[in-house]
Amino acid sequence: MTDFQALADRPVIIGGGLAGLAAALEAAPRPVVLITAGTLSDGAASLWSQGGIAAAIGADDDVTLHGADTIAAGDGLCDPVAVARIIGAGPSVIERLVALGVGFDRDATGAIALGLEAAHARRRIVHVRDHTGAAVTAAAAASVRAAAHVTLIEHAAALQIATHEGRVIGVWIATPDQIVFLRTGAVLVATGGAAGLYRASSAPSGATGSGLALAAEAGATLRDLEFMQFHPTGLDAGASPLPLISEAVRGEGAVLVDETGARFIDELLPRDVVARAIHAHQSQNHHCFLDARAIGARFHTRFPSIAASCARAGIDPAHMPMPVTPVAHYHMGGIAVDAAGQSSVPGLFAAGEAASTGLHGANRLASNSLLEAFVTGADVGFLFRTLDATGADQRIGLVSGPAADPASLRMIRSVMDRDLFVQRNRAGLRRAMAELLPLATRNQAALVALMMAVAAYDRHESRGGHATSDYPARSAAAPISSTLTRASALQRAQAILRQRIAA
Ligand SMILES: Cc1cc2nc3c(=O)[nH]c(=O)nc-3n(C[C@H](O)[C@H](O)[C@H](O)COP(=O)(O)OP(=O)(O)OC[C@H]3O[C@@H](n4cnc5c(N)ncnc54)[C@H](O)[C@@H]3O)c2cc1C
CATH class of the missing domain: 3.90.700.10 (Succinate dehydrogenase/fumarate reductase flavoprotein, catalytic domain)
Structure with a gap:
């Protein structure tokens, strides 16, 4: 059985997908703990990625062109600085992955073969046939397993990020044997997306936005939650x-x-x-x-x-x-972070699909997310090398509700498929809020779903991954990102539902 006390005051990475693995590798030689709900061979969307990784490595390509395509797809909401930073790292990420042993497909000359995907102006999709994610994740996972500085704990789900006076002091973890408090002042949420909140989804069923709920319950600000990318062909x-x-x-x-x-x-x-x-x-x-x-x-x-x-x-x-x-496929929204991956709560970091880094705006350019997972995970790992991760002993016990029991999850998925799918309207969003609100204070999946409904209700336009028949056009006003905390979302949902009753 793991001795959690011996692991105190190390940075903790939650999630064994590409973002978490990249963070763990880059943190070397600093000792870090990586916990993941399943194993490194299941549960992560990273393992399911098909098409590939976008990187401007072709002779006719450059990172500025790739950045321009990313910004065009993002429909007015990308952060150009984040785009330049993450897209600019693409060519070096491919070199790093080759060094990790990933056998990307090659052309007749031996150069890395480049595929073309919609909305990319150049051929820049680096791939391993149609199972790129599995190949890349397996290579990173093998390195993590072999790394002496990483304590890997599989079958360990984060239940709650504990804070005191607004800072992270530790994380509550459920293993098959026990629920434990691991003291730490630095937590990276790399728990992936929220497309699994839908029944019609291409994502792993565990992708229910649990990291978004962990962060929101710890007081963090979430951003652009209304933007879900739907893939046309499930x-x-x-x-x-x-x-x-x-x-x-x-x-x-x-x-x-x-x-x-x-x-x-x-x-x-x-x-x-x-x-x-x-x-x-x-x-x-x-x-x-x-x-x-x-x-x-x-x-x-x-x-x-x-x-x-x-x-x-x-x-x-x-x-x-x-x-x-x-099918619901990729969540553009997530935990709002700055260029260092730091959220609004000191000590709480986010990377990969769980984060809102500013790369995707209102709509993700295909094959940019594996790149984002690697770059943003590695950036936080680099920071972890020298970060003070001293936590504090628990002040209060575990208060979180379950991530989602099967019956609640069935109900939430039917609400999401009905009211937050490709075409939304305000009456449906109000109905969704009425059904989700009673559950949201004690169920993490319901909290995330409710926050998505509030953000969608308050966006009075159709843009990127949010389309509503009440506001079918883009707003002429300057586009802005939406932000919500747990408290502001609960208050706003109550206010919206009161207005309806008053009306
Ligand atoms: C079918 C499919 C195809 C795709 N194809 C592509 C593609 O071709 N190119 C591309 O760029 N992107 C693609 N994507 C998107 C891409 O796979 C993801 O955006 C990316 O892999 C996210 O990586 P991540 O590390 O952030 O999260 P994930 O890879 O989803 O990893 C999250 C990890 O967190 C763990 N976890 C979750 N909650 C907890 C918790 N509470 N406690 C502990 N652990 C937890 C999970 O078990 C998992 O290990 C595809 C997605 C899907 C679903």
């Missing part, structure tokens, strides 16, 4: 989460059709536009399919993981159209 064959059919399949010539065989949208338009078109077509009682028969037998060698998911559903994409539906 494989609609009964599984949940839904296997993703990468954009690259459309890039190779697959077309979107309905049950009559008719095309209804240009499938190479931006993700959010295609997702809304499919949703609208489904609302008129159509069924939607991705027809990749033109790719033929090559589908199996070019997209082996997707072909395997299809085979499990009894579909051969070389000969049959694949049923598809939009």
Whole structure:
């Protein structure tokens, strides 16, 4: 059994995805603790990433062009300084990953092969066939397992980040044997995204924004929570989460059709536009399919993981159209952090999808998130080398509610699929708040869902990953990020619901 007292006053990294692994590696030689809810081989979206990592390493490319594409996709809300910093690190991240042993696909000359994805002006997607995330994460995980400075504790879920006088003093952790308090003054939340709050989701089912709730309960400010990226093509064959059919399949010539065989949208338009078109077509009682028969037998060698998911559903994409539906995929919002990864609570840091770094704005450019996870995780790890991580003994016991019990999670997912999906409206958002508010003070998933609903309700425009039929256009006013704390979100939800009753 782990001796947690012996680990006191070390920086603690929560999450074993790419952001947490990069932080742990970069912290060397400072001793750090890495806890993760499952193992390093499951539970992380990083393991599921298909397309690849965007990096401006082509002869015709440079980081300024990559940054410009990122800002265009972000629909007015990117922080140009964060974009320059994170995108600028792309080429060196690829070198670092090659040094870690990642065998990226190469072209006939031996150079790293570069794929093209929607809204990228150049070929810059570095990949390992269609399982880049698994290859990259496995390499980083192997290095972490071998690193003497990292104490890795698997099957250990963070339940609560304890604070005293506004600073982090420790973290409550549940292991299979016990609930323990680990004293520390420095915690990195690298717990991934919140797309698992939806039933129609491509993300691991544990991606319920638990790190956002941990941070919010500790008093941190969260940002841009209304912006969820929906991927147009989840494989609609009964599984949940839904296997993703990468954009690259459309890039190779697959077309979107309905049950009559008719095309209804240009499938190479931006993700959010295609997702809304499919949703609208489904609302008129159509069924939607991705027809990749033109790719033929090559589908199996070019997209082996997707072909395997299809085979499990009894579909051969070389000969049959694949049923598809939009899925919640990537959460642009998260814990507001500065360039050092520091949140509004001293001692509480965030990286990767759990953080709102300013890179993605209102809409993420495809394949920028593995890059962000590595860069922002490593930045915090570097800081941890010299940071004072002295915590303090617990002042109060564990007060958090459960992350989410299965029955509550089912209810939350049905609310999210109904009222916070690709096309929202204020009546639906109010209904969602009314159903989530009673749970939000004692259930972490409900708290995050409620905060997303409040942020969506208060954005009076459609932009990026937030579309509402009440305000279908972008606002002419200068775009600003939304920020919420737990307290302000609960108060705002109560006020909105009172207004409705008064009306
Ligand atoms: C199907 C799919 C395909 C994708 N394809 C791409 C792609 O091609 N390119 C790209 O750039 N991005 C892609 N993404 C997005 C990308 O995978 C993620 O944004 C990125 O991997 C996030 O990394 P992370 O380390 O922040 O979080 P994750 O990799 O999700 O890791 C989070 C970790 O935190 C742990 N955890 C969560 N809560 C707790 C807790 N309370 N206590 C302890 N541990 C906890 C989890 O178990 C997990 O280990 C894809 C995502 C999906 C779902």
